[in-house]
Amino acid sequence: MDESVQTEAVPEGGVAASDARVQQLAEPVEVTPITAEEGERIEAPNAAAADGSAGSTTTNNTVINNSTTTNNTVVNNTTVNQQAPLPPGVEVVDRVGNRDILSIVGAGAVGALAGGAAAYFIRGNDDDRIAVDAQERYYDRLRGDRTRETVVRPNGVQVVTITNRYGDVVRRSRIMPDGSEVVLFYDPYQDDERQDDYYYSDVGADLPPLDLRIPREDYIVDVTDPDEELYYRTIVAPPVETVDRIYSLNEVRRSERVRDKVRRIDLSTINFNFGSAEITQEEVGDLRALADAIARVIAENPDETFLIEGHTDAVGSERANLALSDRRADGVATALTQYFDVPPENLVTQGYGEQDLKVDTQAENRENRRVTVRRITPLVKPVNTAQR
Known part of the structure; x- marks a missing residue:
């Protein structure tokens, strides 16, 4: 990629055009309206009630540690609800709140070793964040065992999310009161068997090493004082290499x-206490600069998607750290919405535990207990389909 693409300032309102210079898709992607497909109205799946309260629905049977229960999974002598069927070789090994910690075993182990996918990973669930203050919430069963969830807000805005047969989110849109659609992210392979592959392998494993043409401090922003302008410039900057597929x-x-492929902000203004996901009132104030920068981008382009990553230090078990890091990411996302009105559907979260240490130490380390923010829009949707 030409270095000027990475270094050229993005003018106000020019984010999509800047992304389009970098997103050079090998195959065109046509995004159809998310409500176009007719479905069959169903009761709330995955232990979620249509009114947003917890339900008691359980599906699927799984055997772990040679124990079986009907419609439930036994993990370490604890009974948990299985949210959805999983691909062969993938099992739930723990459940923390409304999140499953999954492990690749059996048939999947070979693929994991070959492709570099982590042995343990936590499957996010943003249902509660999306459905806050919902006026109505309903579900439709689509072909291919997919599910479409619609959250209706009092102002008439609908947030529509489609999950695949394994319960993984594959697309999301915001439907405005006038019927216009804002596409937030879109998986072009949602009807394809390739949707199984990410469980077993790293889709980036075959990419060449990153050829960074900009100063590292422009690629990873890590400042101890909140700086809205710096956050904004980092967020709107294009990917640092060509994006040839969605x-x-x-x-x-x-x-x-x-x-x-995209720049990141290491949010050094928030470093959690050991074993905690709590954000102090002082740190909430430090989130304002980030919230204002994100809000500016969303005001220009309502279709933006931001990934909030949670991290821990290396003390503790891998599974416990995954759960803790996911709570940290979710806590920051919740705070951005609750205190600063950032739309929750524009935020997705993921915990990585101790997988990406900022400081290479196995000891307690406050800098490793952090959250990272990236704008992933040009990775997860064609940038010319902001609204349909």
């Missing part, structure tokens, strides 16, 4: 190499 949200979540 990635599913899960592919982005699971591939560090793919995420490295």
Whole structure:
């Protein structure tokens, strides 16, 4: 990629045009309206009630540690609800709140070793954040065992999310009161068997090493004082290398190499206490600069998607750290919405535990207990389909 593309300032309102110079798709992607497909109205799946309260629906049977229960999974002598069927070789090994910690075993183990996918990963769930203050919430079953969830807000805005047969989010749009659609992210392979692949392998494993043409401090912003202008410039800047295909949200979540295509903000203004996901009132104030920068971008382009990543230090078990890091990411996303009115549907979260240490130490380290923010829009949708 020409270095000037990475270094040229993005003018106000020019984010999509800047992204389009970098997103050079090998195959065109046509995004159809998210409500076009007719479905069959169903009861709330995955233990979520249509009114937003917790339900008791359970599906699927799984055997772990030679124990089986009907419509439930036994993990370490704890009974948990199985949210959805999983691909062969993938099992739930723990459940924390409304999130599953998954492991690749059996048939999937070979693929994991070959492709570099993490042995453990936590599957995010943003249902509660999206449905806050919902006036109505309903579900439709679509072909291919997909589910479409519609959250209706009092102002008439609808947030529509489609999950695949495994319960993974594959697309999301915001429908405005006038019927116009804002496409937030879109998986072009949602009807394809390739949707299984991200469980077993890293889709970025075959990409060449990143050829960074800009100063590292412009690529990874890490400042101790909140700086709205710096955050804004970092957020609107284009990917640092060509994007030749659209990635599913899960592919982005699971591939560090793919995420490295876009710049990031290491939010050093928030460093959590050991074992805690709590954000102090002082740190909430420090989020204002980031919230204002994100809000400026969304005001220009309502279709933007931001990934908030949670991290821990290396003390503790891998699974416990995954759960803790995911709570940290979710806590920051919740705070951005609750205190600063950032639309929750523009934010997705993922915990990475101790997988990406900022400081290479196995000891307690406050700098490793952090959150990272990236604008992933040009990775997860064609940039010319902001509204239809």
